[in-house]
């Protein structure tokens with residue numbers, strides 16, 4: 001089979017580096033160009049030392065981007081939308097990892113991102129990138145917008161219960177605990193090691209921007225409210241979402257199993273994790289480092305009808321690059337797990 005030519009804009013960042021790690025082992029892909037303005041002309045392995053001896057490719061500048069089959073955009077928020085007209089001239093297919101094209105409404109974008117959208121005419125034209133929700137639309141899609149990492153963990157846990165109208169739609173409380181790589185590779189005062197190390201920092205008790213896409217994906221023509229908080233913890237990679245939902249009808253534990261199995265039973269990257277004993281009774285982000293899995297578990301308090309849904313993933317994988325490669329595989333009709341079969345490490 002002929003390989004397709006793939007380029008990555010923003011390839012010196014954490015998400016870009018993870019795309020490279022995956023795509024160098026993808027049998028249907030040839031990596032054509034990788035951009036960085038800071039490191040243009042330098043070997044990729046200068047920035048991503050794990051790629052040493054795998055490639056002698058060097059970074060290019062965005063200005064030197066050539067035509068390719070698929071362009072991944074791993075640029076900071078706001079960059080993709082400012083240059084989207086140029087990017088679509090270079091590649092017929094685009095997979096954007098930023099938040100620029102996740103939302104379908106420019107008003108909602110403005111509300112959550114506190115600025116106007118640079119090209120609202122493109123909103124609605126990108127497929128929202130969670131395959132478990134939008135797989136059919138991704139086949140042969142031109143443009144896909146990968147979902148946010150915290151949003152992915154939250155949506156995958158909640159989706160079956162919102163879709164089937166099983167929860168009170170104004171009482172859901174989600175707390176996500178996140179690792180430091182979510183912030184990207186630029187250091188700043190809050191990421192400085194003496195400050196960040198050991199911290200348990202409530203950085204978005206309200207107002208986290210991923211709420212916008214969570215609500216967009218779970219609405220199903222109802223008014224819903226998601227009460228969402230995010231806390232940084234001592235972890236490099238990983239998201240753990242603890243989602244408290246209140247059932248609107250009596251359900252037993254076996255019903256919850258059934259609902260998840262019906263929704264995700266055939267999904268290659270969703271695993272149900274709920275054991276009666278042992279260390280691994282619920283999802284644990286540490287075990288998912290480098291994998292494309294989202295693990296989901298739950299605990300039901302029948303006395304209050306509170307159901308706690310727990311999901312975990314690697315923010316740079318199922319929350320970013322892994323999800324994007326999964327989307328690429330679906331776009332081209334390849335086996336969905338291609339280049340994504342790494343099971344993780346244990347112990348780690």
Ligand SMILES: NC(=O)c1ccc[n+]([C@@H]2O[C@H](COP(=O)([O-])OP(=O)(O)OC[C@H]3O[C@@H](n4cnc5c(N)ncnc54)[C@H](OP(=O)(O)O)[C@@H]3O)[C@@H](O)[C@H]2O)c1
Nearest residue numbers: 010011012013014015036037038074077098182184185320
């Ligand atoms: N980190 C995560 O967990 C995660 C998860 C899901 C989605 N995302 C999204 O994925 C995107 C990349 O995230 P990241 O964590 O990889 O960020 P990052 O580590 O900060 O990397 C950003 C990349 O963009 C390039 N860049 C920065 N400003 C630029 C500019 N003005 N023009 C051209 N290139 C520029 C940087 O290249 P230089 O070398 O030139 O600086 C770098 O390659 C973001 O939109 C982020 O929100 C990240």
